[in-house]
Amino acid sequence: MHKVLITGGAGFIGQNLVHAWRTARPEDGLVVLDAMTYAANIRSLEPLIASGSILFIKGDIRDAGMVRSLFDEHKFDRVLHLAAESHVDRSIVDPEAFLQTNVLGTFTLLKAALDCWRASDTMSQSRFLHVSTDEVYGSLKLTDPPFSESNPYRPNSPYAASKAASDHLVRSYVVTYGLPALITNCSNNYGPYQHPEKLIPLMIIHALEGKPLPIYGDGSNIRDWLHVSEHCRALMTIIERGSPGETYNVGGRSERNNRDVVGTICDLIDRAFAEDPALAARFPSCPAATKQSSHSLIRYVTDRPGHDHRYAIDSDKLAMKLGERCHITFEAGLDQTVHWYLDHQSWWDEIVTGGYKAWLDKNYSFRTAV
Ligand code: NAD
Ligand code: TYD
Numbered sequence: 556m557h558k559v560l561i562t563g564g565a566g567f568i569g570q571n572l573v574h575a576w577r578t579a580r581p582e583d584g585l586v587v588l589d590a591m592t593y594a595a596n597i598r599s600l601e602p603l604i605a606s607g608s609i610l611f612i613k614g615d616i617r618d619a620g621m622v623r624s625l626f627d628e629h630k631f632d633r634v635l636h637l638a639a640e641s642h643v644d645r646s647i648v649d650p651e652a653f654l655q656t657n658v659l660g661t662f663t664l665l666k667a668a669l670d671c672w673r674a675s676d677t678m679s680q681s682r683f684l685h686v687s688t689d690e691v692y693g694s695l696k697l698t699d700p701p702f703s704e705s706n707p708y709r710p711n712s713p714y715a716a717s718k719a720a721s722d723h724l725v726r727s728y729v730v731t732y733g734l735p736a737l738i739t740n741c742s743n744n745y746g747p748y749q750h751p752e753k754l755i756p757l758m759i760i761h762a763l764e765g766k767p768l769p770i771y772g773d774g775s776n777i778r779d780w781l782h783v784s785e786h787c788r789a790l791m792t793i794i795e796r797g798s799p800g801e802t803y804n805v806g807g808r809s810e811r812n813n814r815d816v817v818g819t820i821c822d823l824i825d826r827a828f829a830e831d832p833a834l835a836a837r838f839p840s841c842p843a844a845t846k847q848s849s850h851s852l853i854r855y856v857t858d859r860p861g862h863d864h865r866y867a868i869d870s871d872k873l874a875m876k877l878g879e880r881c882h883i884t885f886e887a888g889l890d891q892t893v894h895w896y897l898d899h900q901s902w903w904d905e906i907v908t909g910g911y912k913a914w915l916d917k918n919y920s921f922r923t924a925v
Contacts, residue, residue: 563638765840781807806868
């Protein structure tokens with residue numbers, strides 16, 4: 556039985572990971588630490604919090620005293636660190652928040668883990684998994700091979716630079732202090748509970764609401780799409796069976812350019828409306844409600860500054876060493892995701908209209924750590 560800390564557990568990947576961990580390892584103690592920024596949502600965690608199946612702490616990973624007291628109280632032997640500022644567009648507008656959380660917050664956690672595990676002489680049996688991104692490797696040309704773990708770091712956005720800095724800090728703690736830490740660099744995730752500011756949910760929701768679908772530049776930029784459930788499974792495998800000090804790339808083996816991603820979303824929405832006449836009444840502004848194509852909403856807009864052209868991940872190390880491979884095809888995963896957003900309108904509507912924050916303020920008083 557492990558005592559597990561998941562930071563950022565109210566975010567997109569975090570919520571999926573909390574549910575996956577709870578299902579796979581019900582005997583483990585599970586503490587979720589999250590600052591509840593705009594990106595967080597605990598609706599899906601509510602039943603687990605209410606039943607005492609997880610302990611949810613609202614707190615900032617930069618708060619060194621609070622973080623250390625959590626380690627002392629709960630004696631974690633597994634830390635999965637996902638808390639971060641994660642949206643590239645926001646990092647262009649407000650880079651400081653990214654340095655604060657992604658770099659200083661990671662430092663605070665590393666220090667608490669090291670101090671606690673040293674004091675309790677539990678270093679060898681403990682593990683710290685730092686969840687990072689393929690964006691640290693920079694951008695690929697079309698003819699380049701996918702990123703492997705030995706690619707040099709060439710971050711291009713403030714987000715990517717802040718994650719690269721945090722990766723370097725983690726590495727330094729392994730080499731200098733012997734902290735049993737591992738790093739994962741994964742490609743773009745998609746699936747349930749993703750915040751409506753990211754490409755796939757944004758396009759689904761805009762199409763349903765009849766709003767323009769803004770594709771940056773000419774839409775030729777390529778991402779390697781990874782279903783969040785496969786990412787979570789890989790994280791659970793890596794923290795248990797990966798070697799401390801190692802980095803593992805996690806990819807979806809699904810390179811697609813943004814034009815194709817948005818086009819496929821439009822096709823899936825049009826098909827869903829054709830198959831289910833009730834959708835037209837629920838989403839009357841969607842072109843498919845009047846038998847028009849959602850493709851008509853596509854608009855090409857000004858490109859993102861410093862927009863990386865292509866990411867692609869070589870996950871051979873993960874497959875060869877730990878036997879982890881992706882099985883969900885992008886088309887099947889995207890179809891499931893479109894239907895998830897169709898079936899969970901109230902979840903995203905509350906975020907889009909600001910109702911979630913109002914609900915949270917009214918209904919929830921968090922336990923904050925002392
Ligand atoms: P997210 O933005 O959906 O969630 C991040 C969570 O961290 C939020 O719940 C937020 O409240 C919390 N948080 C932010 N600042 C905090 C602070 N100072 N203290 C405590 N909590 C704080 O992000 P995500 O998409 O779930 O990503 C999770 C991790 O995976 C991040 O480290 C991100 O860099 C990495 N990653 C994500 C993707 C992706 O496609 N989503 C791809 C590669 C890597
Ligand atoms: P995003 O989901 O922000 O992830 P990241 O920047 O971390 O890869 O964006 C994915 C791709 O989609 C990226 O190439 C930028 C592009 N994009 C658009 O074209 N329009 C949009 O409205 C958004 C949010 C992203």
